[in-house]
């Protein structure tokens with residue numbers, strides 16, 4: 001579980017996060033949604049410690065990052081898996097080397113043990129016989145699977161994903177969403193996904209945090225989101241053309 005308490009983050013005189021308080025739950029896919037510029041990525045970067053909020057606290061389980069000494073912060077970094085926008089694989093490394101990277105960085109395991117774990121996670125994401133290929137030699141969807149394998153190879157307790165299915169066709173995007181959710185459940189991970197994709201909201205929205213201009217506008221799950229009258233939620237949901245069309249059809253039928 002990650003608990004966020006009254007987080008403020010500014011750049012110069014511009015306050016981007018204006019006192020966010022929320023909880024991201026363990027064993028669930030927690031989504032941060034909101035219009036472009038609402039502060040989703042800044043929030044994610046505060047969560048992983050890339051940005052330091054001027055005010056507020058971020059608790060990992062019982063301990064706030066702000067109270068951790070260097071050793072505790074290093075331990076926390078080891079427990080974090082990250083899936084960046086676009087996958088961000090190292091082009092000059094093979095798939096196997098890419099996935100092994102966090103193990104080489106954070107552990108002192110023997111090569112054979114690392115390789116066994118790499119093969120285990122590649123199998124989990126349904127990728128076999130690609131070990132010696134380079135990222136450019138496999139499809140975008142496969143690259144995304146490799147990124148997921150790399151994000152979970154060191155058995156993280158916390159997984160952060162920034163727009164994990166951007167640039168993928170809808171079917172592959174759904175497969176990636178479902179894979180992230182399955183892995184979250186299997187390993188009881190606290191997963192936080194930044195997305196503006198309504199399909200993701202409907203597929204894996206177990207705890208959805210809606211940001212609007214740096215404030216928390218609404219929180220609920222994928223069932224709640226279609227029941228609420230909250231104006232910001234309705235505006236967000238029906239800003240998607242697909243949902244506007246579905247809504248029009250429903251209105252015509254009534």
Ligand SMILES: Nc1ncnc2c1ncn2[C@@H]1O[C@H](COP(=O)(O)OP(=O)(O)OP(=O)(O)O)[C@@H](O)[C@H]1O
Pocket residue numbers: 011016034035036037038039040041042043196
């Ligand atoms: N390093 C930075 N320095 C200055 N301003 C920043 C920095 N990072 C983000 N911002 C500003 O913070 C605001 C929120 O940006 P953020 O990237 O969090 O939006 P977002 O909700 O993730 O949008 P999108 O969906 O377009 O990615 C923007 O106005 C952006 O210009």
